[in-house]
Amino acid sequence: MLTLIAYGLAIxxxxxxxxxxxxxxxxxxxxAAGYGVPAKQDxxxxxxxxxxxxxxxxxxxxxxxxxxxxxxxxxxYMLVVAIAPLGDTLIVLRHGGxxxxxxxxxxxxxxxxxxxxxxxxxx
Numbered sequence: 001m002l003t004l005i006a007y008g009l010a011i012x013x014x015x016x017x018x019x020x021x022x023x024x025x026x027x028x029x030x031x032a033a034g035y036g037v038p039a040k041q042d043x044x045x046x047x048x049x050x051x052x053x054x055x056x057x058x059x060x061x062x063x064x065x066x067x068x069x070x071x072x073x074x075x076x077y078m079l080v081v082a083i084a085p086l087g088d089t090l091i092v093l094r095h096g097g098x099x100x101x102x103x104x105x106x107x108x109x110x111x112x113x114x115x116x117x118x119x120x121x122x123x
């Protein structure tokens with residue numbers, strides 16, 4: 001049962017980050033608003049693309065590890081990748097986003113990713 005929960009949470013997180021990456025690549029302005037720091041109409045295109053590519057890459061790498069590597073490798077990936085939503089929390093706070101978005105979305109995501117890591121290490 002623990003294996004099912006560990007992999008289920010990890011797959012859900014990987015799917016979400018892949019979706020977020022694709023959203024930033026396909027509709028960057030609405031994605032940035034959802035992130036918590038709206039982008040300028042004519043000046044942030046490259047950064048939005050970078051964010052989209054980063055998140056999409058994290059998702060694809062996570063899916064590959066879940067499919068082909070050990071639970072420990074996937075857990076280590078989750079542990080390391082938790083840096084991104086922790087950093088996103090700080091970015092939102094420093095750039096005028098709300099505390100609700102910073103903690104309710106980004107920090108909560110970091111916690112979920114760390115829980116996923118712990119579950120994968122326990123399998």
